[in-house]
Amino acid sequence: MNTELWLKKANEKGLEAFEIFTKSSKDSSLSIYEHKVDNYEISQDGGTGFRAIYDGKMAYFSSQDVADDKIDYILDSLKENAMMIESKEKEMLYDGSKEYQDIVYNHVDEKRVDVTIDWLLNLEKKIYEQDSRIEQVEVMYSCSTGSTDIVNSLGLNLSKTKGNMVLYVSGGAKGKNGPVTSYVYYVINSLDDLNIEDVAKQFKDKVLAKLDPVSINSGEYKVIFKNDCFSNIMQALLSLYNGENAYRKLTPLHDKLDKIIFDAKVTIIDDPFIKEGIVLTNFDDEGYPTKSKNVVENGVLKTFLHSLKSASLMHTDSTGNGFRGYSTPVIISPTNIYMKPGNDSFETLVEKVYDGVLITEVMGLHAGLNPVTTDFSIQCNGFMIEDGKVTKPINLFTVAANYLEMMKNVMGIADDLLFEGSNVGSPSVAFEKLVISGK
Amino acid sequence: MLIKEQLQELLELCVKHGGDFAEIFDEESQDEVINTIDLDVQKVNTSLSSGVGIRIYKEFQSVYAYTQDKSMDNLRKMANDLALSINGEQVIEAKPLVKIEYENRHPVIKDPFDSTKAIKIALMKDAIGPALNYDKRISKVTCTLMSMKQHVSIANTDGKWIEDNRTRVRLALNSFASENDQMQIGSKNHGASCGLELYDNYDLKQMGVDASKVAVDMLSAIDCPSGQMPVIIENAFGGVIFHEACGHSLEATGVAKNQSVFAGKLNEKIAADCVSAVDDGTIVNAWGSSNIDDEGNFTKRNVLIENGILKGYMIDQLNGRRMGMDSTGSARREDYHYQPTSRMTNTFILPGHDSLEDMLDGIKLGLYAKSMGGGSVNPYTGEFNFAVNEGYLIEDGKITKLVKGASLIGNGKDILLNIDKVGDNLARANGVCGSISGSVCADVGQPRIRVKNIIVGGSK
Numbered sequence: 001m002n003t004e005l006w007l008k009k010a011n012e013k014g015l016e017a018f019e020i021f022t023k024s025s026k027d028s029s030l031s032i033y034e035h036k037v038d039n040y041e042i043s044q045d046g047g048t049g050f051r052a053i054y055d056g057k058m059a060y061f062s063s064q065d066v067a068d069d070k071i072d073y074i075l076d077s078l079k080e081n082a083m084m085i086e087s088k089e090k091e092m093l094y095d096g097s098k099e100y101q102d103i104v105y106n107h108v109d110e111k112r113v114d115v116t117i118d119w120l121l122n123l124e125k126k127i128y129e130q131d132s133r134i135e136q137v138e139v140m141y142s143c144s145t146g147s148t149d150i151v152n153s154l155g156l157n158l159s160k161t162k163g164n165m166v167l168y169v170s171g172g173a174k175g176k177n178g179p180v181t182s183y184v185y186y187v188i189n190s191l192d193d194l195n196i197e198d199v200a201k202q203f204k205d206k207v208l209a210k211l212d213p214v215s216i217n218s219g220e221y222k223v224i225f226k227n228d229c230f231s232n233i234m235q236a237l238l239s240l241y242n243g244e245n246a247y248r249k250l251t252p253l254h255d256k257l258d259k260i261i262f263d264a265k266v267t268i269i270d271d272p273f274i275k276e277g278i279v280l281t282n283f284d285d286e287g288y289p290t291k292s293k294n295v296v297e298n299g300v301l302k303t304f305l306h307s308l309k310s311a312s313l314m315h316t317d318s319t320g321n322g323f324r325g326y327s328t329p330v331i332i333s334p335t336n337i338y339m340k341p342g343n344d345s346f347e348t349l350v351e352k353v354y355d356g357v358l359i360t361e362v363m364g365l366h367a368g369l370n371p372v373t374t375d376f377s378i379q380c381n382g383f384m385i386e387d388g389k390v391t392k393p394i395n396l397f398t399v400a401a402n403y404l405e406m407m408k409n410v411m412g413i414a415d416d417l418l419f420e421g422s423n424v425g426s427p428s429v430a431f432e433k434l435v436i437s438g439k
Numbered sequence: 440m441l442i443k444e445q446l447q448e449l450l451e452l453c454v455k456h457g458g459d460f461a462e463i464f465d466e467e468s469q470d471e472v473i474n475t476i477d478l479d480v481q482k483v484n485t486s487l488s489s490g491v492g493i494r495i496y497k498e499f500q501s502v503y504a505y506t507q508d509k510s511m512d513n514l515r516k517m518a519n520d521l522a523l524s525i526n527g528e529q530v531i532e533a534k535p536l537v538k539i540e541y542e543n544r545h546p547v548i549k550d551p552f553d554s555t556k557a558i559k560i561a562l563m564k565d566a567i568g569p570a571l572n573y574d575k576r577i578s579k580v581t582c583t584l585m586s587m588k589q590h591v592s593i594a595n596t597d598g599k600w601i602e603d604n605r606t607r608v609r610l611a612l613n614s615f616a617s618e619n620d621q622m623q624i625g626s627k628n629h630g631a632s633c634g635l636e637l638y639d640n641y642d643l644k645q646m647g648v649d650a651s652k653v654a655v656d657m658l659s660a661i662d663c664p665s666g667q668m669p670v671i672i673e674n675a676f677g678g679v680i681f682h683e684a685c686g687h688s689l690e691a692t693g694v695a696k697n698q699s700v701f702a703g704k705l706n707e708k709i710a711a712d713c714v715s716a717v718d719d720g721t722i723v724n725a726w727g728s729s730n731i732d733d734e735g736n737f738t739k740r741n742v743l744i745e746n747g748i749l750k751g752y753m754i755d756q757l758n759g760r761r762m763g764m765d766s767t768g769s770a771r772r773e774d775y776h777y778q779p780t781s782r783m784t785n786t787f788i789l790p791g792h793d794s795l796e797d798m799l800d801g802i803k804l805g806l807y808a809k810s811m812g813g814g815s816v817n818p819y820t821g822e823f824n825f826a827v828n829e830g831y832l833i834e835d836g837k838i839t840k841l842v843k844g845a846s847l848i849g850n851g852k853d854i855l856l857n858i859d860k861v862g863d864n865l866a867r868a869n870g871v872c873g874s875i876s877g878s879v880c881a882d883v884g885q886p887r888i889r890v891k892n893i894i895v896g897g898s899k
Contacts, residue, residue, distance in 0.1 A: 033696070036499075036500060037500055038499070038500060038501075039500070039501055039502070039503070039778075040500075040501075040502040040503070040524055041502070041503040041504065041505075041778070042503075042504045042517070042520065042521065043504060043505045043506060043776070044506045044507075044508065044513075044517075045490065045505065045506060045507050045776065046507060047488070047507060049486075058482075059483055059484075060482065060483070060484040060485070061484070061485045061486070062484075062485070062486040062487065063486070063487040063488075064487065064488055064489050064490065064507040065487065065489060077485060080556070081483040081484070081485060081556075082483075084473070084480055084483050084556045084557070084560065085480050085481070085482070085483060086478075086479040086480040087476070087479045087480065087481045088479075089481075113524070136696065136697065136698050136819070172698075172819055172820075178700075178820065178821075179819060179820055180820065181817060181819050181820055218665050218666040218667075248476065248579060249578065249579070249617070250579060250615065250622075252620075252622060327470075327484075327486035327488070328484070328486075329482055329484055363815050363817075363822075363824055364813075364814055364815050364824035364825070364826065364846055364848075366813055366815070367812035367813035367814050367815070367824075367825060367826035367846070368812070368814075368824060368826040368844070368845075368846035368896070370624065370844060372615065372622050372623065372624045373621070373622065373623060373624075373843075375843055375844060375898070377663070377826070377844060377845040377846040377896040377897065377898065378824070378846055378896070379815075379822070379823075379824035379846055379848045379896070395822065396822060396848055396849070396850065396894065397848075397894070397896075398665070398824075398845075398846050398848055398894065398896025399896070400663075400665065400845065400846075400896050400897055400898035401898060402898070435665055435897070435898050435899065436665075437665035437666055437894055437895060437896045437897060438894065439666075439667065
């Protein structure tokens with residue numbers, strides 16, 4: 001693609017500003033089932049997203065065929081899209097004038113495919129050797145590398161790369177009353193980061209602990225949400241901190257800046273550089289520099305997350321949280337967002353709760369959680385907490401509450417911060433009284 | 440799109456090293472999304488997508504490659520690399536391709552990509568205006584009109600070559616009501632596999648009003664009780680109970696590997712006698728319909744359950760090999776990025792004869808689930824959930840107070856046996872279903888039904 005030609009033509013057609021956003025990726029994945037390679041997948045993919053400002057309005061167009069002979073069609077389509085916009089809100093691109101933090105991008109070390117297959121087959125074998133009740137094991141591996149390039153008519157010209165590797169094991173165990181399922185999930189830079197024996201044991205421990213679950217009586221209980229579980233709930237509520245939602249009064253926090261919203265134990269941080277998170281970038285997808293910031297500090301809402309547009313609407317600066325896919329418009333998204341861990345170990349938190357429920361899995365967040373009211377009612381699996389210890393597995397129950405109300409009264413936060421292969425992390429968190437529905 | 444000679448050459452390359460079946464999936468798509476906030480158009484986004492997916496089987500193993508680079512140099516290299524990964528001696532030849540022609544079952548009269556954006560925006564405002572004007576407590580209305588067109592060409596080593604064009608439109612509206620410090624949302628949507636003629640005889644004004652009514656009413660909803668109780672689930676999107684409790688667990692995706700609670704249960708009783716259900720990808724212009732599935736097989740009306748007895752699964756070709764059963768025309772994928780696997784199309788419980796009065800009779804405390812959200816399931820264990828968005832208490836046989844949402848949970852193997860009444864007002868509604876082959880458009884549906892006993896995850 002001759003970007004200079006595209007920029008020149010865009011200018012000739014009267015587009016006040018024009019940006020070319022290109023993403024490309026190379027992926028491979030393998031899955032092992034019943035001691036064989038069940039599936040192998042390779043790909044090379046990508047596309048280009050264009051956005052332009054015409055008569056003050058921003059429009060989007062994307063394509064995977066961006067040969068130079070498509071210039072007129074695509075630029076004219078962008079203009080047509082822009083002319084349909086009725087909103088008078090200010091739109092802008094970024095010129096790259098601020099400083100960027102120095103960064104070393106993540107690099108993955110992918111082995112030859114036959115070496116990888118041997119490693120995965122070996123892991124599957126070790127898992128089955130752990131216990132005869134283990135069944136239906138699937139070992140999945142994927143590796144993705146990619147690049148993003150942003151060029152625009154204001155002089156922005158940036159590139160970044162990313163690489164990540166995932167190992168995911170799922171499977172079941174046969175219990176007296178039916179099977180249970182579990183998984184383990186690792187984000188790594190190389191298979192050498194993992195020890196096969198440790199992974200096999202972790203999977204075995206996780207799945208066997210769930211065997212033969214019992215029902216729980218409906219009632220009010222003290223509850224600990226395990227770290228991976230609570231990060232799922234946080235993830236479903238990221239719209240709370242969205243700057244554009246704040247401007248449009250579509251988040252219940254819209255008028256709560258600098259006000260107490262949560263328990264003083266709660267600090268929530270958005271950090272593009274934390275090594276445990278999966279995002280590592282010194283600029284967002286508008287080319288704006290990223291930075292670490294406290295979204296909530298000791299229970300007080302300190303900032304919303306902003307893109308260029310929402311920041312302009314709220315008369316503040318972008319926080320470097322404008323992200324997009326090549327075929328989708330810029331939306332506000334965190335980099336790595338997490339709740340700051342506390343000082344208690346997980347075991348200490350369990351002792352403090354003494355009698356209650358440990359929730360280790362939540363399901364149905366996409367439907368059972370209302371991001372506007374923050375009411376939620378979601379399916380759970382977990383364990384009883386009895387006399388300060390984690391005891392019987394329990395299943396088929398729900399927990400229901402209002403998230404904003406719940407977070408005003410946090411019983412305790414453990415020190416076990418975990419990002420399980422996502423950009424949202426959390427430690428385990430305990431609450432005094434939540435409604436559980438079971439038997 | 441690739442021509443016959445190119446497809447043939449690639450298929451021949453695919454089976455050079457031991458593959459016993461190969462398939463090329465060639466796709467070109469365009470999507471357009473128009474977003475509004477109140478009466479202002481906020482965003483207009485067009486995206487063009489084009490790519491190829493190459494799949495090779497050897498017995499139960501499959502290998503897959505996809506790319507957006509359709510140059511023959513790249514595709515040859517990809518086909519070759521993929522074939523070499525099988526690493527065996529050639530066992531089949533690719534049969535000469537014969538194009539299958541057929542009549543399109545799903546006519547499009549007003550192609551959304553031939554309509555001007557002005558027409559589309561005017562259509563959206565027919566719903567937005569009434570939504571905004573419904574009540575002074577309506578603080579915001581957002582609306583999205585999505586148009587998509589997908590052209591696919593599928594060729595395989597059995598000599599099959601077949602194409603399909605799929606056009607879909609969907610209008611979705613969210614209405615926000617605010618009072619004091621509280622905000623609630625009401626959502627409605629309507630879409631189908633056709634063009635904008637869908638909205639010619641559809642009451643867009645009522646759609647806007649209905650969304651706003653839900654939002655305003657929910658401002659005074661009380662907490663939902665929790666525990667086990669009888670639930671009456673209304674029609675249309677109420678069908679999500681079947682989709683989650685049973686539908687996914689009848690996809691060969693899980694059944695073939697014995698990772699489903701209904702695996703190995705053909706011709707056994709898995710539901711109450713009053714329950715019959717089908718998955719039908721042939722319904723003219725329905726949201727989940729298409730002429731062919733994504734392996735090139737014609738879609739079918741598949742009877743899943745008949746009077747409580749499991750009669751069939753939804754099966755794609757690869758999983759059909761594991762099961763020793765034929766494809767049911769159920770292979771679907773979001774696009775070329777994904778390998779196909781068996782998925783639902785338009786899945787619904789068939790109508791019965793019970794009235795609402797029959798269903799309310801004898802309920803001391805229960806829930807009337809008028810409008811549902813989505814849900815999810817673990818097909819292996821059978822445990823599922825789905826959300827009630829608009830529900831009412833049933834007290835002493837009468838529908839009484841509006842309650843805030845709650846999730847209903849259960850196990851598919853038990854819940855279908857707990858349906859004891861089936862009404863006669865069958866209707867379907869659009870959903871988007873996610874699974875390992877990506878997001879696909881699927882209708883859910885049912886008449887009003889009564890479930891004797893289900894866990895309601897209320898907050899009281």
